[in-house]
Amino acid sequence: MYRLIVLALVLLAACAKEPDRRTSFRDRSAQIYSNAVLDPARLTGGWQQVAAFAAEPGGCASGQVQFGAPSAGTIPLEAALCLNGAPQRFRGHAQLAGPGRMVPMGAEANGIGQPWWVLWADVDDRTLVIGTPTGEMGFILNRGGALPPDRLRAARAILDWNGYDLSRLQLF
Template structure:
């Protein structure tokens, strides 16, 4: 009888909803995360290619892309199809400019692609962006103008590491 009760408890535990603290995270939440305080959002405009993302295992999906429009008051148009956590996610709409280097996609659930986007690094010529989230549930690198050079990849990896990301889970496309 005790085995039956134990088996039933295991089954219930397996079916229970996951709490937010149990969702996959790619960074140590105990490490402070910083957004780029000097970023000029007007310089984001244009097309960006996804060159890296965090995932629990290799594969899953192809790299995505992001298109930023021109800043309109306190928002910026955002059209994104990204491989996040090994799955394609899509957002089309506007993002609120919530602070220096911080964007909040509007009108979407605050999970996955709808989480706050913190731009934690941009190279001086705005060719590469590193975006993370305070939750650590997503992080990715965007580039424009061709392949990502080794020096900018090294810088991006250093920034991700400094913000608590587990670089062993960073997947390059």
Template sequence: MHRLTILPLVLLAACGGKRDGMPESFRDTDTPIYSNAVLDPAELEGTWTQAATFAPEAGGCKPGTVRFGRPDGGAIPVTADLCLGGKSQKISGRAAMPVPGRLVPESVGSAAVADGIGQAWWIVWADVDMRTLVIGTPSGEMGFILNRDGRLPADRLAAAREILEWNGYDLERLQTF
């Protein structure tokens, strides 16, 4: 009888953690995540280089880039080839901007998207001169740092890490390029 009482508890404990087929989260989703509400979308225009990403282990892929076009009618053209979660992911199309600091990709090719690179991007921080962006997702499935001009200086990397930690990200899994 004692074994019958403990067995359900052991089975319940085994259900925790990452489930097969489910994306891995790099943040504590019980921690609130915030987006930059004062961001001017026109300041995003241009090419950004990926300076860091979250991954389950070191390696996996090379840093990528994001190209934002000129905002038009509540959306912004975006083309990205990024290393996310240890895998290369691409997107090309438009991203709606329902509120400042949030980009919602409208499509990848001809298919609607809702996960991976296609989920909503929350710009959680941009430095005052718009040289560095920190982007995350409420799911925590991805998070990355973009920089306009090559290698990310130590002061902006430290600020970006602080913001990611404040938004619940596990900094031990942040890889810089």
């Protein structure tokens, strides 16, 4: 009887554990690739968030990102984004961690501070697709007005190729 009570208490404690609320929007078994030829200097300037992944429709409005000129292995970064339906902000520098990869320094590692991988940039540097290896974050940035249908199709194809679930991509 004593063993049954102890077993019941152990099972109850295991059930009471806080559930993991982190959501991945990509198949983590799929390969993910960053843009190996991206020159970080091409990112300089303002970008409008035009799409992001979210578990539920709605949440928050489109955000924006401002990149400064890269220097000494970092790039100034100011971001106010809608990620998984919630606003997140960062202001500081991102460490350039490899070709097409950056990590916001000092940011919450489970949110906006995850490694940003530039999955694709169009040839004229008007559209960026950014994702994370965990798949917990993914978004499309654009500059110079509305995102044309051809670049949206290309961005969606890149996200799909990197294992993202396109049914959860929300356009702003």
